[in-house]
Structures are given as C-alpha cells and as structure tokens.
Amino acid sequence: xxxxxxxVFLASSLLVACASTPSGAxxxxxxxxxxxxHDYKNGQDLELASESHTKRVEYYSSARxxxxxxxxTDEIMSAFVGQLTRSGFEDHARAGRAPSLPASDVVRWGLxxxxxxxREHWLIGxxxxxxxxxxxxxxxxxxxQLYNITVSYQTVENQDGGKIFDDSKAATAGxxx
Numbered sequence: 557x558x559x560x561x562x563x564v565f566l567a568s569s570l571l572v573a574c575a576s577t578p579s580g581a582x583x584x585x586x587x588x589x590x591x592x593x594h595d596y597k598n599g600q601d602l603e604l605a606s607e608s609h610t611k612r613v614e615y616y617s618s619a620r621x622x623x624x625x626x627x628x629t630d631e632i633m634s635a636f637v638g639q640l641t642r643s644g645f646e647d648h649a650r651a652g653r654a655p656s657l658p659a660s661d662v663v664r665w666g667l668x669x670x671x672x673x674x675r676e677h678w679l680i681g682x683x684x685x686x687x688x689x690x691x692x693x694x695x696x697x698x699x700x701q702l703y704n705i706t707v708s709y710q711t712v713e714n715q716d717g718g719k720i721f722d723d724s725k726a727a728t729a730g731x732x733x
Contacts, residue, residue, distance in 0.1 A: 587637075596660045596665060597665075601624055610625065612627040645678060653668065662682055
C-alpha cells in the first residue's frame with residue numbers, strides 16, 4: 557500500500573510539474589537538490605540528487621568507490637522535497653549540514669536537504685518525542701521508497717571485461733565444452 561501511495565504521489569507530482577514552469581527553466585536548469593539519509597547506527601549514507609545538482613551521465617560514467625548516490629529528475633526531486641515538507645521536515649529541521657558522527661546509539665537517523673547550496677538537517681535519537689519520530693519515519697520511508705525505485709548505474713574497472721569480446725578465445729572456449 558505505501559508503494560502505491562508513493563507511485564500515485566510521484567505520478568501526480570510529475571503531471572503537475574510538467575504542466576507548470578520549473579524553477580530555473582529560463583536557464584535550462586531546475587532546482588539543485590540533494591537529499592541525504594544518514595543511518596548513524598551503521599554509518600551508512602544514502603543520497604538522492606536532482607539532475608541539476610548531479611549530471612546523470614557524467615556521474616554514472618565515472619568509476620566511484622561508493623555507489624550510494626542515485627540521480628533522479630528535477631521534477632521528481634522537487635515533488636519529493638515538497639512531500640518531505642508536508643510530512644514535517646521543515647517543522648523539525650535545523651540550519652546547516654548534518655554532523656558527521658561515528659556509528660552511535662544516541663543519534664540514530666538524520667535527514668539532510670540541500671537546496672541550491674543551502675542545507676538543513678533533522679536528527680533523530682533516543683530522546684526524540686513520539687510525534688517527531690512518527691513524522692521522521694514517514695519522511696524516511698518516503699525517501700527509501702524513492703531511493704529503491706530509482707535506477708542507478710555504476711562504472712567499474714574490470715581488466716578481464718574485454719575478454720568476452722575476444723572472438724578467438726570465445727571460439728576456443730566453445731570447442732572445450
């Protein structure tokens with residue numbers, strides 16, 4: 557059921573975004589958005605970026621040691637950040653970047669939103685009240701649903717990768733079968 561709600565939300569948001577003029581349309585760019593989910597329990601960060609923030613082709617064409625960032629369209633990211641706002645992100649957020657902390661049981665989760673270079677963050681820990689925790693869980697679940705359905709590519713250097721295209725070796729391997 558949550559997946560269907562997210563799909564309907566994203567589809568309707570995309571229709572609204574297509575019908576309206578996106579911010580920055582005059583210069584060919586939308587909002588530069590980056591949303592980071594920090595899991596302080598295990599030290600993992602997941603990132604969703606708009607195409608105006610991270611150029612999809614350039615990013616996916618370079619080898620990286622970390623594949624935690626996924627790139628989504630400007631329209632979807634704008635709708636997503638709007639949903640985070642409606643779910644209470646701005647009511648709880650503080651200005652600035654989320655702290656870099658080692659794995660911890662005191663601070664459990666963090667959500668960070670960067671809009672055109674300005675950052676806000678929201679941390680959840682042991683002392684968080686139940687209403688704020690409920691709001692955060694909604695934001696986190698929405699993030700994870702969008703993250704999981706966003707296609708991602710990773711460039712990897714593989715010295716043996718070209719061998720599958722070597723006809724002489726492929727013919728020899730076929731005879732050994």
